[in-house]
Amino acid sequence: MSRPLSDMTPDLREPKNLPADRVYERPGESLHLGLVLQVSVFVVVAAMLMLLAPEAPWSIRLLIIALVMLTLKRWGGVLVLMLVQGDLVLREGRDMAILNGSGGVLFVLVVMAVLMFVARQRELLQQIARSSLLQVVREFLNSSEAPAESPKEFSIPAARIFSSVLRGITLLFGCVVIARVVIGMLPTNREVTAGLRDFIDVDPSLMAGAMLIVCLFAVWIAVSEVSWRQMTTAQARMYLRSAFLKLHYADLRMIVRKRLKVRQQRLAAAKAKSRKEGN
Amino acid sequence: MFWIREVMGWALVAISLIVLRVGMNFAMNTTEPKIVEASVVLFAAMGVLRAGILLIRISTAARICRIDREGESKG
Numbered sequence: 001m002s003r004p005l006s007d008m009t010p011d012l013r014e015p016k017n018l019p020a021d022r023v024y025e026r027p028g029e030s031l032h033l034g035l036v037l038q039v040s041v042f043v044v045v046a047a048m049l050m051l052l053a054p055e056a057p058w059s060i061r062l063l064i065i066a067l068v069m070l071t072l073k074r075w076g077g078v079l080v081l082m083l084v085q086g087d088l089v090l091r092e093g094r095d096m097a098i099l100n101g102s103g104g105v106l107f108v109l110v111v112m113a114v115l116m117f118v119a120r121q122r123e124l125l126q127q128i129a130r131s132s133l134l135q136v137v138r139e140f141l142n143s144s145e146a147p148a149e150s151p152k153e154f155s156i157p158a159a160r161i162f163s164s165v166l167r168g169i170t171l172l173f174g175c176v177v178i179a180r181v182v183i184g185m186l187p188t189n190r191e192v193t194a195g196l197r198d199f200i201d202v203d204p205s206l207m208a209g210a211m212l213i214v215c216l217f218a219v220w221i222a223v224s225e226v227s228w229r230q231m232t233t234a235q236a237r238m239y240l241r242s243a244f245l246k247l248h249y250a251d252l253r254m255i256v257r258k259r260l261k262v263r264q265q266r267l268a269a270a271k272a273k274s275r276k277e278g279n
Numbered sequence: 280m281f282w283i284r285e286v287m288g289w290a291l292v293a294i295s296l297i298v299l300r301v302g303m304n305f306a307m308n309t310t311e312p313k314i315v316e317a318s319v320v321l322f323a324a325m326g327v328l329r330a331g332i333l334l335i336r337i338s339t340a341a342r343i344c345r346i347d348r349e350g351e352s353k354g
Contacts, residue, residue, distance in 0.1 A: 207307060209307075210300065210303035210304065210307050211300070213299075213303065214296055214299055214300045214303065217299065218296055221292055221328075221332065225332075225335055225336075228336060228339060229339055229343075231340070233343055233347040235340075236339075236340035236341075236343040236347075237340075237344055239336065239337075239340045240337065240340050240341060240344065243333070243336075243337055243340075
């Protein structure tokens with residue numbers, strides 16, 4: 001006998017006495033831990049970025065650091081990775097002495113650890129960043145004075161934390177060792193690069209690759225536009241409405257997307273809760 | 280009227296492909312490669328390409344809707 005539909009779909013209704021903002025509230029203990037983690041990540045990222053671009057003036061370096069901090073919760077480690085790559089490209093052949101030997105390995109380890117942490121703790125960073133700085137500090141002070149409301153909910157076994165940390169460290173060291181082995185196998189001297197450039201000069205057919213890519217783009221656009229013309233009237237109307245909304249009512253679109261996102265989060269949380277209750 | 284937009288869209292696409300080719304030439308110059316300049320030019324080319332494709336698609340969708348409406352009014 002199949003279950004009724006009301007049993008299978010999770011109940012999304014909120015109790016009337018519960019305000020909507022309460023969904024995002026976290027108890028003091030979790031916020032405390034999150035704040036400590038966030039501050040430590042920010043300090044490490046700032047220290048790491050200070051090592052980059054040593055020739056740049058302090059004002060530009062501080063500006064870059066502020067930019068990275070502001071985008072950390074939304075973009076994660078993407079900007080950090082891009083800055084490190086850019087710094088490596090600009091340093092090539094000039095200031096690489098700092099990154100050779102054990103100092104270089106340590107730098108790579110720190111960069112990888114920061115990126116790993118930011119990638120794994122995106123949710124926590126976003127939740128902490130939602131509240132204002134004053135609110136976070138107030139919660140931090142309150143949590144140190146008063147005991148947390150529900151300590152059982154966030155008590156994680158020490159063995160689980162230890163195994164998670166051990167797994168992360170093993171993964172980190174494994175990645176660095178493999179990267180070192182691969183870099184050791186690849187030819188990195190400048191003669192190879194110069195030889196490759198000479199080869200391209202001798203054989204001009206390789207230069208035709210640029211033309212080939214442009215032709216590929218042209219054919220791809222032509223084919224996609226021809227297939228675009230096969231759409232039905234309903235599809236055309238929907239596309240026009242969508243484009244009109246996107247161009248003229250960006251604020252309305254943003255509100256609708258935000259609401260959809262919140263609804264999806266609530267649905268996922270309710271599903272997880274019902275699954276847990278079912279088990 | 281929608282034909283003008285479509286022609287303008289195709290013209291923008293053609294311009295973007297030319298700019299793309301110029302950017303590729305910057306990057307593939309073996310004697311003096313200009314990677315940063317090439318990335319700026321390629322970024323601009325992608326912007327022009329998006330604008331052109333948007334114009335083409337909007338004009339196509341508008342013409343389909345118009346044909347349908349004219350058919351309904353005649354029927």
